[in-house]
Amino acid sequence: MVVPGSSSPSLLVQTDSSVSLLHTDKLKIAWSTNTSALLSVPTFGHFDKDGIPDIMIEEDVGNKTKRVLVLSGSSGVVLWEMNLLFWTPNPRPASVLTLNTYSVFMLWGQSPGNQTNEMHSSFLLHPRLSQLLLERRNPAQDIVSFKAMLLERGRHACYLVLTGPDGRQRVEPGETEPVILTKRKIKDDVSESVALRVSADESITEDEVKQEFYRLRFSDKLL
Known part of the structure; x- marks a missing residue:
C-alpha cells in the first residue's frame, strides 16, 4: 500500500499476534495492533476518506465466532467492528x-439469529451507513x-464463488463431486437482503441502505 506523502510503498506485516504497518523508506513501524488467531490474510479497502487504504481483518475469538474489524490504514485504530x-x-x-x-465490503458468516447449519450468509457493508449490514442468506x-x-x-460489480468438496470429506473410489462456479452482481443481492443492525443507532433504515447501494458506481482504480 502507498501512504500519501511517502516516497516508497509501505508494507503490512502480519504475525500470529499482531498486524503492523512498516514504512519501507525509513524501516520504521508506523503502527501496530494486537490480534489473535487471524482467519485469513487482511483485505484492503477505503473505509474512511483520508485516501489511505484501510484494512479489514477477521480473528477467531472462540465458540465458532469471529470478530470482524476495519483498521485505519493511517493509525491502526479500529474504525468498525462486529462479531459473527x-x-x-x-x-x-x-x-x-x-x-x-470509498469501498464497499463483502464478507461471509452467520448472524446470531441464523444458527442453522443449512443456511450461510453473505453480508454487504457500506462505510457511510455502517450501522447496518445487508444480509443475504444462502443454502x-x-x-x-x-x-x-x-x-x-x-456500473456493475460482481462476485465469483467457487464451491465444491473442501478436501476433508471422504469420497469413495470412483465417485466425484461437482465443482460449481457461480457469478452474481453485487446489486442483485441487495433486493434479496435484510438489514442486520450493528449498533444501537436506529437513525438509518434498511430502505436507505439499499437505495445507497443501488446508486453506487464502481471504479477500476487500484488501491
Whole structure:
C-alpha cells in the first residue's frame, strides 16, 4: 500500500499476534495492533476518506465466532467492528472501490439469529451507513474460493464463488463431486437482503441502505 506523502510503498506485516504497518523508506513501524488467531490474510479497502487504504481483518475469538474489524490504514485504530458466527473454510472478505472514493465490503458468516447449519450468509457493508449490514442468506455450501471484481467500468460489480468438496470429506473410489462456479452482481443481492443492525443507532433504515447501494458506481482504480 502507498501512504500519501511517502516516497516508497509501505508494507503490512502480519504475525500470529499482531498486524503492523512498516514504512519501507525509513524501516520504521508506523503502527501496530494486537490480534489473535487471524482467519485469513487482511483485505484492503477505503473505509474512511483520508485516501489511505484501510484494512479489514477477521480473528477467531472462540465458540465458532469471529470478530470482524476495519483498521485505519493511517493509525491502526479500529474504525468498525462486529462479531459473527463462522464456518470452516471461512472465505476471505473482499472490497470494491467506488467512484465516491470509498469501498464497499463483502464478507461471509452467520448472524446470531441464523444458527442453522443449512443456511450461510453473505453480508454487504457500506462505510457511510455502517450501522447496518445487508444480509443475504444462502443454502450452506463449501466455498473453495471467492472473489469480487468489476463487470463493467463504473456500473456493475460482481462476485465469483467457487464451491465444491473442501478436501476433508471422504469420497469413495470412483465417485466425484461437482465443482460449481457461480457469478452474481453485487446489486442483485441487495433486493434479496435484510438489514442486520450493528449498533444501537436506529437513525438509518434498511430502505436507505439499499437505495445507497443501488446508486453506487464502481471504479477500476487500484488501491
